Amino acid sequence: MKSSVIVFPGSNCDRDIAVALEKYKIKNQMVWHAESMLPKSDLVVLPGGFSYGDYLRAGCIASKSPIINDVMEHAKKGGLILGICNGFQILIETGLLPGVLLRNKKLRFVSKNVHLKVINTENKFCLNYKKKKIIKLPIAHNEGNYFADNNTLKNLEDNNLIAFKYSDELGNANSENNPNGSSNNIAAILNKEKNILGMMPHPERVIDPILSGEDGSIMFESIIK
């Protein structure tokens, strides 16, 4: 399997995701944002970070990078795209995923391990997760408060396009265990064709038991399946 990690000037989780892909023997290339040609890839990853400093809306400038045209083409052809944190914000700015990511409800950066309930396992990224299982992944963001109009939310729910929801360790997803104020406790969503996943939590940071867990590993095991 071949992957490309798009590197924006202020990406800072690019190394972390490359380490994870390498661990699962995925042949990865780092692709500079100013390139206009995407190398042949099965999977494109938009990593976390502050692509252009994010002084404007997070991910906004990155969505206009030269490489994004080819990423859109890749999406249209059904290629896999994984956007993590800033990558999720960029996917939203390109329009590949619906809704917006607002500032966290408490108006400050939030970095902690959160429990997530697995909602959709019928996609290439989550095949190996068990449905309704509770997993633990870290989040670290300032703008992860997912918001969309009621129709969009209904569409996501009805069509089973929510991959993970914030929850407590028993799987209750409500405002008490919602770290950033996201509508319907949404932590990750898929596009209609389910080849694109955008998520705020960082699976690439928990791929080793010594790093307080391996719940992230399951995603990479699913991808190579």
Place this chain on the structure above:
Amino acid sequence: MQISSEIISKHGLKLEEYKKIISLIGRKPNLLELGIFSAMWNEHCSYKSSKKYLKTLPTKNKNIIQGPGENAGVVDFGDDDAIVFKIESHNHPSFIEPYQGAATGVGGILRDVFTMGARPIATLNSIHFGDQHHPKTKHLLNGVVSGIGAYGNCMGIPTVGGEVKFNSTYNENILVNAMAVGLVKKSKIFYSKAKGINQPVIYVGSKTGRDGIHGASMASAEFDHKTEEKKPTVQVGDPFTEKLLLEACLELMKDNSIISIQDMGAAGLTSSSVEMASKGNLGIEIDLDKVPCREKKMTPYEIMLSESQERMLIILNSNKVKSAEKIFKKWSLDFSIIGRTTNSKNLVLNFKNEEVANLPLSSLSTDAPLYDRKWKKSVVSKNKYLKNNFKELKIIDSLKKILNSPNNSEKSWVWEQYDQTVMGDTIQGPGGDAAVVRIHKKNKGIAIAVDSSAHYCLANPMVGGKQVVCESWRNLIAVGSHPIAITNCLNFGNPEKSEIMGQFVESVKGISEACNYLDFPVVSGNVSFYNETQDKAISPTPTIGGVGLIKDLKNMMTKNIKKFNSNIFVIGKTSGHLCQSEFFREVLNLKSGPPPEVNLFNEKNNGLMIQSLISKKLLTSVHDVSSGGILLCLYEMCLSGKFGAKIKIPINNMNLHEYFFSEDQSRYLIEVTDEYKDKVTNILEKGSVFYEILGKTQKDSLELDGEFNIKLSELNKLNSLWFKEYFKEK
């Protein structure tokens, strides 16, 4: 322009110092030159009051690759690895403008580390605020924490630990000390010493603006009621540009293009150019028209004294200019050849085809004033109190009160604003004895701790200085590492006052004694004097940042209790010293008396014993007993909530409050399973290490025989209350 005595004093220079300038250069300086002198001769850059004593600190042993005098210290970390680290203060700017002040404090210390070729792998901080009820405290705390977070988070470097403290002595002078740690290959360390004549001097990074002019001089004076007016001396940070600068510098450092490199920190272009050239015993000539400026019509004076951030000065191999420029263009950064090295041993500045300054470099560096300031020994009060004061108190009520105090409350409100896990190597984040970060792709790790003990230092600076080094050593031992070296940030009031100077002299003496005894040298640091407002100085606050090596991560230790029905041992003797304890302070509001004594023999003996027990894999968890004493320490081991403990009243008939809340030094709590209990007891006895068995672990409650039995969840709730209430969050 005539240099009047008013202009001289506005530059923070004394009249005698001005006379010294004239005698050194043989003429009167012009205004630009006076500004350069003021930038180089202020306390912050010249260490003129502290140098005499800093020289007495131990700075060498077989692990030290680079001690003080460079951008940061460097220690050997086995294989081909070296660790670069330093702590630095950004106190004055953070009080004036907390967000930008703290953010640029982090930015500055990160540059110090990557200037030496290291990729930063962690930051930590020690932040001190005034009393919780002081009208500025909430605003300052909020601003500083979000500023630290904003910079580190954007750079993608995890903030893995530190300390947050409150005390009224910081009401008008908060402390923001930031530490950065980087990893470098031993063969790829870069230094600031210039070499070779006629080599191009390159300016890279952000443009120069009018921010931070005279920042270093501002930080070398007391505050008064006009502090607000000093806002323009605070720099404005841009972490995104620093991230670009980091990547561009590390890319350029892959080959041998760079002869020497230094970041433009305090006193900006002035100190970087002067230091690089004078270390290399060369001269330097700069064409100020070539300096990239953010604003129009900037004067030579402004260009030389600006402290705009995210800038570096590089002396480049002359045949590498083109390839270097390509790298900086790729990262959209300014790149400009602004001068060259010369053999004149002078700093020469040209502007619009005119020479605007010409100063012998020695006059700015080696010939800068040095002072042997008067100092007075601190008065140490006696250990006197009446047990009647707490005869009626219940142990559990005292514990609850301590847990709910700002200083001892759980600090996730702070930590959660810092990205702790980016880079994927954070094994222990904030909240433990020391943070642990894995060396990328290897099975070894670095333990890092930041500590200060201002109450102890105020009560007895000599003992306090010793104690804080021991505390750092102990924290590093507790996570299973071998302590290697420290960096220090010495925060004090106005050194021109003999009692303040006395606090400094004695603290340094204590630090030095402990460092010598433990073979734990100082490799970097800084001094921050003049933390004083309208005659009120802060408590003397030396902050120690220590690093230790964990050769095999399988031997790493954590503090949380892991097994049911295992044994809790107290290692080290409890004599019941309550003066300067959290119990006295938080529960009885008593502030007098001496700090606990530090016995270096016991410190070392107990520490090495813990180290050996960990390496024999006989311990399940370890926690150092520090402020709050045994009971708070035990509570922290139970904090994860899975296991509690049932402990008994010790047989030594000691008063319960004295036993459980005293802050005697050199102690640890350890968890030992039944399987290893006899073995551990044997080893402790053979090693002449004092120990007591406190009790056993149990499920989810903390229990003291005949005194109390309380659910951990109840204590946890209390412990996490203070920040939520303070910021009115549910």
